[in-house]
Amino acid sequence: MSKVQVLFVDDEPNVLAGIRRMLHHKRDEWDMYFAENGFKALEEFKTAVMDVVVSDIRMPVMDGIELLEIIRVEFPNTVRIALSGQVQLTDVIKSTRAVHQYITKPCSSEALVEKIEGALGSREVITDPAMQRLVTRLQTLPVIPEVFHAIELELAAEDPCMKTVAELVSQDVGLMAKLLNLVNSPYFGLPQKIKSIFQAINLLGINTIKTLILSEQLFDEFEQRMLPQFSLSRLWEHSFRVSSMACFIAECEGLDRETALNCRMAGILHDVGKLILVSGFPDEYSRVLRMVREQGVTVHVAEEAVFDTTHAQLGAYLMGLWGLPGEVILGIGHHHKVRERALSVPFIVSVADVIDHNCVILHPEYVRIEFQESLMESMYEDGYMERWLGYIQDHWETMTNMPGFKMNLLKKEVA
The missing domain is CATH 1.10.3210.10 (Hypothetical protein af1432)
Structure with missing residues (x-):
């Protein structure tokens, strides 16, 4: 079996050196490439078409969002992962089209490997080349909505705040109204009327709310x-x-x-x-x-x-x-x-x-x-x-x- 091609991009040499040391144990399974900016990253594609690109978001000249958008267009089969520290909601919104998933800094080698192998593991579902070409024919892939991204980032924090999660959901008034309508529907059979997202999170749990956000956005996106x-x-x-x-x-x-x-x-x-x-x-x-x-x-x-x-x-x-x-x-x-x-x-x-x-x-x-x-x-x-x-x-x-x-x-x- 050929090795997996993985490219890491970060403008801080110390970060790349840390990743290289952290993932040394994967060298027999992965061919790993390291680039200090977006231009060098694109040059690496002349060496090999990458299976996965893990890029920092905030970089000078060409930021990670611009790099991953170029890769999305030119190499649509490549899995695109953003690895970044504190990110503003505006950054998340800008990146939703280009990024498959986020990983927050700092992260352990186990977490990084799990994310990469999890994304690659999805390919096992579709192994036939003709089926894979079918996926690449899609002009645009549906993206995880910005609220979902922001919630993921908050939950990845050392001490996530449920109040912050509720506030993030509340930034989208339409989404908040739909979620409250859903949690008060017969499907959940809750004994009391839910009047706030915070109350809904406490009763149903954050994972259920995340599921509702994701599904609501997906179904709504395709309605027209x-x-x-x-x-x-x-x-x-x-x-x-x-x-x-x-x-x-x-x-x-x-x-x-x-x-x-x-x-x-x-x-x-x-x-x-x-x-x-x-x-x-x-x-x-x-x-x-x-x-x-x-x-x-x-x-x-x-x-x-x-x-x-x-x-x-x-x-x-x-x-x-x-x-x-x-x-x-x-x-x-x-x-x-x-x-x-x-x-x-x-x-x-x-x-x-x-x-x-x-x-x-x-x-x-x-x-x-x-x-x-x-x-x-x-x-x-x-x-x-x-x-x-x-x-x-x-x-x-x-x-x-x-x-x-x-x-x-x-x-x-x-x-």
Whole structure:
């Protein structure tokens, strides 16, 4: 296997020397290059096309944002990571198009390696060269919104302040209003009316709020570009239901809080690849929808026929570039490929997805997603499905009693 090509850019020689020493143990796996400014960094691309570039943001003459924007245009397959100290919100906003993820200074070698390998690991989801070319065809990739970036930076601090996080969210009045509307919706079933973002953070946790911010921005970004026959609101509602049910299943099985949060995040983002395909390739995606309508195949089967990839793989690839947790990436990428029963994030998200597709019938010709028959039978015989459906119904009465949600459909079919 060829080595990974990694380029580090910083105008301070001492910082580069520190990184060189810190990552000495990776020399057998990585070819590492070091440049003291943007111009020298671009010269290094004549030596090798970099897999990853880690650049400081604040540099004289050509700053990191300008450098990473040039790399984005000329070398779109390169993972672009910003490594910087204190950054103003204006810097974050300027860099959202060019940067896949941020790392704050100072950082440990373990944290740096984890970020780089995590981003590279997303490529394992898409290994076929034709599929990778599909990604590079996208003129623009969706970027993590500036509020999300700023929150990431605050949480990376030694003693993050929840009040500061709440204030960051409150800088976007529209986003704040949408978040308060969401947390007060039946999906969460909270016993009291939430009147402030600070209160929402205390009750739901910062990771849930981050998930909502990310998903809200993603869905909102594509609203004006969708196909006429592609319902963004239905996709959002489905994703939110899957997110909530996945979290309930994790709770039912007594899984730890981190796993439950990963289930919630993977659930809400499991179909994000559809937004990428609809936005980037509307003509091709119209063929996907026509195949679903005329041939009765599921969406991911039709996507495979048209694109040689699926929304699950593409979504996992992009979320990996953004630095989301590995379990979340697996949950997104494998929610249609689960073959064995295990209380993992991919399995739980897959179960929640199947439950929703079978309990919410959007129209008479709706194509349902189903498990492999042997897997479904074992889940029913061992009482898992019965227990999970009962737990969801007991803990989410407001939602399961809404018109159009028929929890008993799946029970009858499995039985």
